[in-house]
Each structure stands twice: as C-alpha cells, then as structure tokens.
Amino acid sequence: MAGLELLDDDGWCFACGENNPIGLKLKFEKQDGRYVAKFTPRKEHQGYKGITHGGIVSTLLDEAMARFAWAEGYNTVTAEMTVRFKRPALTGVELTLTGNITGEERRTVLCTAQATDPEGTVIAEAMARMMKI
Secondary structure (H helix, E strand, C coil), X not given: CCCCCCCCCCCCXXXXXXXXXXXXXXXXXXECCEEEXXXXXXXXXXXXXXXXXXXXXXXXXXXXXXXXXXXXXXXXEXXXXXXXXXXXCECCCCEEEEEEEEEECCCEEEEEEEEXXXXXXXXXXXEEEEEEC
8 A cells, every 4th residue: 555654643633633623633541441532522513403423423433443553553544343323422412432452463453442421321332443554
C-alpha cells in the first residue's frame, strides 16, 4: 500500500483531531487497561429527532478501538468492524466510550468497544479487526 508505510497524525482526524473545526474532539485516557473518553452528542449529531445518528455512534466506537491500538504502538487501520446497537444514544446525554485490545494475529489486532450512558447501560458495542500497516 503505497503511502501508508507510516500513519501520521496531523491533528485533523474527524473523531479526535484538535485542529478539525467540525470534528468530535475526543480525548482518550488509559484507565484499567482500557481506553476511555466521554462525549455528549449534540443536535447536529442526530438522525431522528433527539437520537444520535448511528454513523456517529459507529465513529465513536471505531475511534475508541483505533486510538487504543495506536496508543499501544500498533500502526493499524480498521479492516472490519461490526456494531450492535442496543438502545438509542440520546442527544444531550453523555456517553462513555471504552476501547479494548482483545488479541493479536499476524496481520491484525483484535479490538472491542462499548458506548454506555451515565447509568452504565450499554448503548452500542463493536468488534473490529485492525489491519497492521
């Protein structure tokens, strides 16, 4: 894959980039072997009235997994991801995002992620294979 020998972070990532004026600006920290961030979806993130668009929720989960792999020294991109939506993610209600690394294969890193509401209810969960570059 020409040009992908090293994945550079220029601060413009839609999910976590500090320079992106329309980005989500997620900030993760490592806690108890997981990667954790908080995010409160706003009206501009909705699909149906008052409900966060599923693509935004998927982006949040993808970022929780991808950033953790990157923070652990893996140079990866998402190769495959499955998302299960359990409950609507309401706009204006803070979500806690957690990402985990569950395994490693020769060419991939296996990850999981969850989005929970303030009561700890699982809103959505994901599994992914992150391809090593």
